[in-house]
Amino acid sequence: MADSICRALRDGALEGEHAPALTIKDSTASPFGFDVYSYVLSQLCSNILAGKSQSRGLVLVAFSRSPSFYIDLLKRRGLDFASSPKWIHILDCYTDPLGWKDGLVECASATSPSHGASNIATAYKNVKDVNKLLSMIVELGQGLVGQGKFRFCAAIDSVSEMLRHSSLSSVSGLVSNLRSHDRVSSIFWLLHSDLHQDRVIAAFEYISSMVASVEPFNQYANGQRGNINTPSLPEQNSAKGKFSVRFKRRNGRVRVVCEELHAEQSGINFTSLSPEDGVMNQGLIPKVQFSLQLTEKERIDRANVVLPFEHQGNGKLIQIYDGRRSLADANDEETPVPAKKSETNESSKGEIIYFRDSEDEMPDSDEDPDDDLDI
Amino acid sequence: MEHGGGAPSTLLDQAIGTLAGRLLLVQDSVETSAAFLLHHLLKRSLSPHSSYAAVVFLSFAHPFSHYDRILRKLGCNLAAQRDNNRLFFFDMLIWECPDEEGEKTSGGSLISLFGKIRKVISALPQERKNSVTIMIDDVSLMEVAARGSTNLVLDFLHYCHTLTSELGCSLVAFTHEDIYSSTEAPAFILQMEYLAGILVKAEPLSTGLAKDVHGQLTVLNRGRYDGHGSKYKISNFHFKVKENSVEYFYPGSRT
Secondary structure (H helix, E strand, O other): OHHHHHHHHHHOOOOOOOOOEEEEEEEOOEOOHHHHHHHHHHHHHHHHHOOOOOEEEEEEEEOOOOHHHHHHHHHHOOOOOOOOOOOEEEEEOOOOOOOHHHHOHHHOOOOOOOOOHHHOEEEOOOOOOHHHHHHHHHHHHHHHHOOOOOEEEEEEOOHHHHHHHOOHHHHHHHHHHHHHOOOEEEEEEEEEHHHOOHHHHHHHHHHOOEEEEEEOOOOOOOOOOOOOOOOOOOEEOOOEEEEEEEEEOOOOOEEEEEEEEEEOOOOEEEEEOOHHHHHHHHOOOOOOOOOOOOOHHHHHHHHHEEOOOOOOOOOOOOOOOOOOOOHHHHHHHHOHHHHHHHHHOOOOOEEOOOOOOOOOOOOOOOOOOOOOOOO | OOOHHHOOOOHHHHHHOOOOOOEEEEEEOOOOOOHHHHHHHHHHHOOOOOOOOEEEEEEOOOOHHHHHHHHHHOOOOHHHHHHOOOEEEEEOOOOOOOOOOHHHHHHHHHHHHHHHHHHHHHHOOHHHHOOEEEEEEOHHHHHHHOOOOHHHHHHHHHHHHHHHHHHOOEEEEEEEOHHHOOOOOOHHHHHHHHHOOEEEEEEOOOOOOOOOOOEEEEEEEOOOOOOOOOOOEEEEEEEEEOOOOEEEEOOOOOO
């Protein structure tokens, strides 16, 4: 499913439609949202570099990690920054989001952006001004792809951080403006779901065409925080989580798919859920130790069984047991049935055969069976 | 691993690993104080092994003499370290954000505090800059001093966090978990948890009080993104605070 997300972001927007938008959300119980984010980011970047995607550039709005972190990340994935048409620009809202460092003139020279980040990173020092941020993103994107028909992608690494500085309406306004901008090919962002009210999460899910959420496997029903409080084992490397993606089609169809997510040293892996979890997803049949469903063979066999009295009308004498037949009659009946079966050789047909043991078969107990009749 | 005084590595040091460039958040509760962790980390950062190291200590909770007395028992002379320019102690007990002129000026004093920290660090020679530890005791009292503005405190922590990524300093923040437990959305403490690379929680035993066990520690180590060590690791062990040291052990490993 992670692949289909990346494909959708790569293929970009259709003419006259909004750009595909992806929300990645996580919570403290399973904090792998950033790993998913960096996975999607590096996939998209390599697609852009290979020229496979609709977009020719990417504007990365960095709120929670420094530009040098991203440069290291992408370099480790083998992506090339030196290639001549510049394809990435980082809008740095991390280093000095509120302009505090500007005010401190006495140590202005103390920091110099390392890794030569200065030519692909632009500092933004007033994150409270969302309108300016929007125009800056668009400006940087157009600077990357030029004035032609090419489009660019936008990535915001923490909408939660933006929401701390400005209101929901202005942040969602920025995202939705970007999404409907005719030069934007696709957009994705990261959101920490437990920091916000449900309505905030819902507002961003409405704007997005895909929602990828990372959840722990055994979620507490009441959303209680602190799964890590009492781990069952003294030490564990529980870098696992449930990764579910909701795709929203243009016609309104919604598809939900689940995968298992492993965060490893080298990066992040997605595997399909193990079979027993898959069954749980397919139907709502509770998991019991009995087999509640028939196999194909069992179904065929069952269809072939001739029920008692079903042979009526095929030329034989109709015999209905009235409980008063003698033992001799019963013995008569005992032989023909198996004989007939062997001569017609209908071994594939099932049959229920009942031989009554004797006339004086006693009822289960000696009490009156009609005892409780209320006449 | 750089840990204190050549002592054998404890479970705690193993679980925490290296601190450089990371934010460590310590959470405790009323029943189980984790102040000993702060003392341990202070001593570890000032240990003679790492002679370059320096500590910037922001104290909102106790005066200098308090820490000096405790650390002396642990074999570390804070007053001497302060004179050697290895400990920079900021006594914030009487500090308070001015309130009248609205948010702009109330933030002003935190900005100037951040400026002071940066000034201290930038005055250090280059090779010492990346072995600075900034310690805050504690964040909840800092919130009180900031007149309840959690956003301002988070901004301050964010700026301290930028120092960790720019210069490779480490940041140790101390806070109390149960203060925030009853609020509807404990957003403040969660924000700090998202910011933290290592989270240490001190809790009472779930089974109640015990003579030989004073509480349990849960260390959540998010690992570094550059692929050293394990990616995401949770360790859980018990501890007993003794007169001059702390003992760490796995549950059930002691009689």
